[in-house]
Amino acid sequence: MTTITENAIPSPRRTVKDEMVAFAIMTALLLVVPLTGVYPFFVMQALCFALLACAFNLLIGYGGLLSFGHAMFLGTAGYCTAHALKVWGLTPELGIVVGVAAAAALSVVTGLIAIRRQGIYFAMITLALSQLLYFVYLQTPFTHGEDGIQGIPQGTLFGLFNLSKPITLYYVVLAGFTLGFLIIYRAINSPFGEVLKAIRENEPRAVSLGYKTDQYKLLAYILSGTLAGFAGALKVFVAQNASLTDVHWSMSGEIVLITLVGGLGTLFGPVVGAFVIIAMQQYLAGFGQWVTVIQGVIFVVCVLTFRRGVIGEIAHYFKRSL
Amino acid sequence: MKKVVSTSLLGFALMMSASSLAFAQDKTAKIGVLNDQSGLYADVTGVGSTLAAQMAVEDSGLAAKGWKIEVVVGDHQNKPDIGVNIVRQWFDRDKVDVIVDVPTSSVGLAVNNVVKEKNGVYLNSGSGTSDLSNAQCSPNTIHWAYDTYQLANGTGSAMVKSGGDTWFFLTADYAFGSALERDTTNAVTAMGGKVLGSVRPPLNTADFSSFLLQAQTSKAKVIGLANAGGDTINSIKQASEFGIIKGGQKLAGLLMFISDVHALGLPVAQGLSFTETFYWDLNDGTRSFSKRFQERMKNKAMPTTVQAGVYSSLIHYFKTLDAMGGNSHDGLKIVDKMKATPTDDIIFGKGTIQPNGRKLHPAYLFEVKKPEESKGPWDYYKLVATIPADQAFTPLDKSACPLLKKT
Numbered sequence A: 001m002t003t004i005t006e007n008a009i010p011s012p013r014r015t016v017k018d019e020m021v022a023f024a025i026m027t028a029l030l031l032v033v034p035l036t037g038v039y040p041f042f043v044m045q046a047l048c049f050a051l052l053a054c055a056f057n058l059l060i061g062y063g064g065l066l067s068f069g070h071a072m073f074l075g076t077a078g079y080c081t082a083h084a085l086k087v088w089g090l091t092p093e094l095g096i097v098v099g100v101a102a103a104a105a106l107s108v109v110t111g112l113i114a115i116r117r118q119g120i121y122f123a124m125i126t127l128a129l130s131q132l133l134y135f136v137y138l139q140t141p142f143t144h145g146e147d148g149i150q151g152i153p154q155g156t157l158f159g160l161f162n163l164s165k166p167i168t169l170y171y172v173v174l175a176g177f178t179l180g181f182l183i184i185y186r187a188i189n190s191p192f193g194e195v196l197k198a199i200r201e202n203e204p205r206a207v208s209l210g211y212k213t214d215q216y217k218l219l220a221y222i223l224s225g226t227l228a229g230f231a232g233a234l235k236v237f238v239a240q241n242a243s244l245t246d247v248h249w250s251m252s253g254e255i256v257l258i259t260l261v262g263g264l265g266t267l268f269g270p271v272v273g274a275f276v277i278i279a280m281q282q283y284l285a286g287f288g289q290w291v292t293v294i295q296g297v298i299f300v301v302c303v304l305t306f307r308r309g310v311i312g313e314i315a316h317y318f319k320r321s322l
Numbered sequence B: 001m002k003k004v005v006s007t008s009l010l011g012f013a014l015m016m017s018a019s020s021l022a023f024a025q026d027k028t029a030k031i032g033v034l035n036d037q038s039g040l041y042a043d044v045t046g047v048g049s050t051l052a053a054q055m056a057v058e059d060s061g062l063a064a065k066g067w068k069i070e071v072v073v074g075d076h077q078n079k080p081d082i083g084v085n086i087v088r089q090w091f092d093r094d095k096v097d098v099i100v101d102v103p104t105s106s107v108g109l110a111v112n113n114v115v116k117e118k119n120g121v122y123l124n125s126g127s128g129t130s131d132l133s134n135a136q137c138s139p140n141t142i143h144w145a146y147d148t149y150q151l152a153n154g155t156g157s158a159m160v161k162s163g164g165d166t167w168f169f170l171t172a173d174y175a176f177g178s179a180l181e182r183d184t185t186n187a188v189t190a191m192g193g194k195v196l197g198s199v200r201p202p203l204n205t206a207d208f209s210s211f212l213l214q215a216q217t218s219k220a221k222v223i224g225l226a227n228a229g230g231d232t233i234n235s236i237k238q239a240s241e242f243g244i245i246k247g248g249q250k251l252a253g254l255l256m257f258i259s260d261v262h263a264l265g266l267p268v269a270q271g272l273s274f275t276e277t278f279y280w281d282l283n284d285g286t287r288s289f290s291k292r293f294q295e296r297m298k299n300k301a302m303p304t305t306v307q308a309g310v311y312s313s314l315i316h317y318f319k320t321l322d323a324m325g326g327n328s329h330d331g332l333k334i335v336d337k338m339k340a341t342p343t344d345d346i347i348f349g350k351g352t353i354q355p356n357g358r359k360l361h362p363a364y365l366f367e368v369k370k371p372e373e374s375k376g377p378w379d380y381y382k383l384v385a386t387i388p389a390d391q392a393f394t395p396l397d398k399s400a401c402p403l404l405k406k407t
Helices: A002-008 A016-035 A040-063 A071-086 A092-114 A119-139 A166-188 A191-201 A203-208 A213-239 A249-262 A269-283 A285-305 A310-318 B002-025 B046-060 B080-092 B105-117 B148-161 B175-190 B209-217 B229-241 B258-264 B284-296 B305-324 B331-340
Strands: B028-035 B068-075 B098-101 B121-124 B141-143 B166-171 B194-199 B222-226 B250-253 B272-276 B343-345 B349-353 B363-368 B381-387
Touching: A016 A040, A016 A166, A040 A166, A040 A191, A040 A213, A040 A249, A040 A269, A040 B080, A071 A092, A071 A119, A071 A213, A071 A249, A092 A119, A092 A213, A119 A249, A166 A191, A166 A213, A191 A203, A191 A213, A203 A213, A213 B080, A249 A269, A249 A285, A249 A310, A269 A285, A269 A310, A269 B080, A285 B068, B028 B046, B028 B080, B028 B305, B046 B068, B046 B098, B046 B284, B046 B305, B068 B080, B080 B105, B098 B305, B105 B121, B105 B141, B121 B305, B121 B331, B141 B331, B148 B175, B148 B222, B148 B250, B148 B272, B148 B363, B148 B381, B166 B175, B166 B209, B175 B194, B175 B222, B194 B209, B209 B229, B222 B229, B229 B250, B229 B258, B272 B381, B284 B305, B305 B331, B305 B343
Parallel strands: B028 B068, B028 B098, B098 B121, B121 B141, B166 B194, B166 B222, B222 B250, B250 B272
Antiparallel strands: B272 B363, B343 B349, B363 B381
């Protein structure tokens, strides 16, 4: 595991001020997006994936645990929220609670199994568990197999915000994203986060210092899974469907890619990565059969020229942490 | 005061008539071809569907009548999220009027909801799911080329009629496979046939040997492959290695396209039976279309049912627009008019559209030729039986479409 993290993660001095400024710029940009010509649904989609990747990054970038099964949290929360909204007719806020709770419960169960191993074994266990779940969702009637749950009503959040209006939905998703982002920020900048980083750098030493590393890892895993679930629940309102794509292993791969392109172990990297990847999927769609070729070329260029990811390279250049 | 009101009313009325006049003269239309351009379904849909759409634009002859028609293309990469976002953007920004093709049932159904919300026109030829004209039907949607019920029912009943009265199923172990098996079983038993048993290999099975051996020892006359994509290809290849067809049993694919047969090659695919609604060598009309199509395809492929369906659906759409004298951009109105007009084109011949949005045309049971019977490239099918249009698809009284309950 250390071989991956050593080179990729910049560890210059952290300055809270830089991060504050970057956060302010990001929030300001996102707040004015609907006023510009950018298509809001694209930004909403990107925000959901940004939150998802941030949650993933919490685990790999700060805890050194590469999960290859984060799609299971995204998909589980998505299916549960979708089912709660469509079949049980719950309000949006309760639907989100159902989805997030399901993802949290799932992360407790899978976490207890997965954190017993490290490195590639951890990745394989999470992949295996998520594949297990994929086949469960393929078979269970409530997910409607490969048809997915379709035409999910968006409803009115807290009885106040009509989510079928794109502008309202946009700000609700943005609020959700910001909330998730701040939770992650808080977790990283707490004593808990410091211990996590210690575990990432050298677990035996952390153990020798008296930390019960398993508990820290499990907590980080649960936090990451729950927030990934939150992203999945939000995505239901944007896409209005929940399908097998969200639990497929290639989705887990996409999450890894987003984080790598943006910058592993950087606070803002996953956000940038999400916008890059989602923009590629959306805006290259017009190129027809060339989409995958162009994507491939871009990835090769990424790997060859900026291995730290977009934000990682910027942070390295300015010798700051972002 | 009164005068002011009446003049303003008059002005308003004038404005209204002027704007409706402007509507009537609006001779533009934008077609969105949404499909899989690079993945699993790229051969069945992909660039061929784009070409079919362009050919429909040219053949409609609307350009000569002063129409401006534009075709845009999107690759949904088989992901519903991407499909939904592209279609939303097409409607909101690019003012696309009609969405065609859209394979992959999860994407097909997701797009169905968006088109309804945006009051567009949705002519689906790519998805198999019969839900599009059943439980999830929409007043803006016409399901054009084929569906899973038609495939299962057609293959089941026609095979029994031509002597294959005992069946054994190889069913992919998920909802889609079970649905195919159920529909086929109903058709088989309704015709007096018998199902001897079934096995359920999991999705994406690499080794079918034990399942095929069970099928072989069942001594059923027909082995039904209730699966799709890679599973179908794998099971057919391995069945050929086991000599199942040479042993006298028949293999029935429940979801096959000519591109699959082309990929498998005749030595492997020979003897396979399945239903399609289109084959290039059916009649003069299909031959003339397909030859023109093939010339313009880069890989010189013949059109698949889906690609031909895209062409046929657009031809009917353009005819309707022409008859209405202009494009009102009102999806509901246009689809209603399309349903009210009988269809007639070189692909499917004469046909009709049911109130639930199901397009009706005959289906055909084909058997793949032996290599020595084939006269040249793409000469693959032998016609075994024709299923008339009124028997090929879900009967209206069995359709759960909410649109039917209004009357």
